[in-house]
Amino acid sequence: MKTGATEATEAAAGERVEVRGIAHGGEGVGRAVGDGADTRTWLVEGALPGEQVLAVRSEERRRMIRGRTLQVLTASADRVAPPCPVEGVCGGCGLQHARAGAQAELKRQIAEGALRRLGIAVPDALASPRALGYRRxxxxxxxxxxxxxxxxxxxxxxxxxxxxxxxxxxxxxxxxxxxxxxxxxxxxxxxxxxxxxxxxxxxxxxxxxxxxxxxxxxxxxxxxxxxxxxxxxxxxxxxxxxxxxxxxxxxxxxxxxxxxxxxLADAGPEDMAIATGPFEFAQAQAAQNRALVERVVALADARGGQVLELFAGGGNFTRALAREAAEVVAVEEDRGSAAALLRLAKKTAASRQARIEVRRFDATRALTRYAAEGRSFDRVVLDPPRAGLGLHGARALARVASGRTVFVACDPATLARDLEPMLEAGHRAASALAIDMMPMTPEVEVIVALDAPRERS
CATH class of the missing domain: 2.40.50.1070 (OB fold (Dihydrolipoamide Acetyltransferase, E2P))
Incomplete structure (x- = not known):
């Protein structure tokens, strides 16, 4: 616990920082103000765009200073009292100081900030219907x-x-x-x-x-x-x-x-519910996951076609795509998730929906093989984990995807890295949307739809 003397010492060492943006981790981005102020960029924990705060340094690098807010000198209209009594102590949430209704816009800014260097705008963000009591x-x-x-x-x-x-x-x-x-x-x-x-x-x-x-x-x-x-x-x-x-x-x-x-039946009819265990991935929120699936399926526009789905998991998108496409090739490395996909494939076959082909492969390995075989897919959907697809996989994807690709990501930085080889290969970003899947945190889901070069489509 900090003593009054410690707090007074920190305040004396504090620097005034004007915050103009928000970073990937939810920190405020700004610069120190005043005579002789350090010109490096600050990333300030607990600060919001439009604020002036007194901040103390916690880490210094050649071009950047990390710090935390000691005192809010000029508050944003979006600043509120955190709803959790252990905010600032618990490491679970990092955006509780922002008004719930403003968090989607902040996450839009986070996503657009990561994609800006690629020339991709993120014009909209889908706000969560609930800010608390949503996590499953x-x-x-x-x-x-x-x-x-x-x-x-x-x-x-x-x-x-x-x-x-x-x-x-x-x-x-x-x-x-x-x-x-x-x-x-x-x-x-x-x-x-x-x-x-x-x-x-x-x-x-x-x-x-x-x-x-x-x-x-x-x-x-x-x-x-x-x-x-x-x-x-x-x-x-x-x-x-x-x-x-x-x-x-x-x-x-x-x-x-x-x-x-x-x-878990939030993304499809009850008879196509995904049997999910506690060790298997599921989106944190049912309502926003339903919205995510609806938008991905609409963007894929796979009616009567063939879809390659990478990182298929237990079938979150698969079962919805199967109602539209003629065939879904679902690639998933995890043993338990692949077993769930096989169960889903039997259900779709019995109900005369799309044929689901389950391939238990690493996504990059599958893409590399398809590229070497000269095989292409007119529709590709992928939702990789936080680490992303990776550059090798992204280069192979640029060769395999011959039409519309719908890329879902929970990390805007790795998304930007993975999109770059596709853009260099001539794919064009058609749309981008941010989704607030986890209110009170800086986490954001991003959907980017890309179209292949015309000579390949």
């Missing part, structure tokens, strides 16, 4: 400190765990699970003893809006382990009318207590 998945951290267990999220800029029993952005079932797990962890029962074995571990939560399944990695017993019955009993303590399943995973083995998957 979470990864909690477990830390053993002496005889005590901490279950919660990491503290800001730290690996230390901040114990929590409630989070404002979690949906009601997730908060129920968080409170229940925290109470069990603090007790002396079997579940508490199981968590103590982890020393420092993770707990994954997934909600469908009514129920929750829990995933705990590093716990599944080996085949024939005499302690399996005890582990089952300990994990069973978690179950109630909301927490309906626990999956313990160790290597390739899983131990499932109750239900191991939930049916």
């Amino acid at each position: 998945r979470a990864r909690l951290h477990v830390e053993r400190v002496g005889d005590a267990l901490r279950l919660g999220l990491h503290r800001r800029q730290s690996h230390e765990v901040l114990a929590l029993t409630h989070c404002p952005v979690f949906d009601a079932p997730l908060n129920h699970a968080l409170a229940r797990l925290s109470a069990l962890a603090a007790g002396g029962g079997g579940f508490s003893q199981v968590l103590r074995q982890l020393r420092r571990g993770e707990v994954h939560l997934l909600s469908d809006g009514a129920a929750v399944v829990v995933g705990i990695p590093g716990l599944a017993p080996r085949e024939g382990d005499a302690d399996e019955a005890g582990l089952r009993a300990a994990l069973g303590e978690v179950l109630d009318n909301v927490v309906v399943g626990v999956v313990a995973r160790g290597g390739r083995r899983e131990l499932v207590i109750g239900r191991g998957r939930l049916a």
Whole structure:
């Protein structure tokens, strides 16, 4: 905890910074003002565009200074009191000081800032219908400190765990699970003893809006382990009318207590719901995911055609594309997700929708192979993880994509890197849209539609 003397010393060392923009991580971008002010660019945590703040340096580089806000001297009209009591302590959210209604515009600016050097404008952003209580998945951290267990999220800029029993952005079932797990962890029962074995571990939560399944990695017993019955009993303590399943995973083995998957139907009809487990990817918010899928499918415009889908996951876009296209080639490396795609393929075949061909490959490997074979696709949809596709894969994609490509990304910086080889190869950006999938954080989803050169289309 800071003392009054420490705060006074920091204030004396503070510098006035005028903030004119917002950076990829949510920091305010600006320059120091006043006589003899440093001319380097500042990235100031906790500052908003249009503000003047007193900031203290935390890191210096040749062309840039990182700092944090000590005092807001001139506040933006969009500044509000954070809704979370542990804001600034918890590392989970970084944009709570901005008015909920203004966050989509800030994220549009983040996306456009990353794509500006490529000449791509992002004219619009889709605001979230809810700013709080929207999140349906979470990864909690477990830390053993002496005889005590901490279950919660990491503290800001730290690996230390901040114990929590409630989070404002979690949906009601997730908060129920968080409170229940925290109470069990603090007790002396079997579940508490199981968590103590982890020393420092993770707990994954997934909600469908009514129920929750829990995933705990590093716990599944080996085949024939005499302690399996005890582990089952300990994990069973978690179950109630909301927490309906626990999956313990160790290597390739899983131990499932109750239900191991939930049916996520937000992007399609109930009979095409995706059975999703706690270790598998799902977008953080159901409502915005539905909007994301609708826009991607509309941009792909794959009616009666063939679609190559990269990083297909468990079928978030696949099932919607299958209602439009004649064939979907779904490429996914993860074993569990590929199995979900195969189940989806059987359903679409039974209902006489598009044929889904599932290829369990790394996306870059698949693209490189298709390019070497001279194979092309008139429609391509891809939604890579934060690390992006990569330059090698992007160059191969530029050769394989012969019509419309719809690129979805959760990191504008890696998106810009991956788009550059495609633009150099003659592909043209037709549209771009930012989507506020995770309010109260600087995270943003971006959709960019590209069209291949006319001689290839």
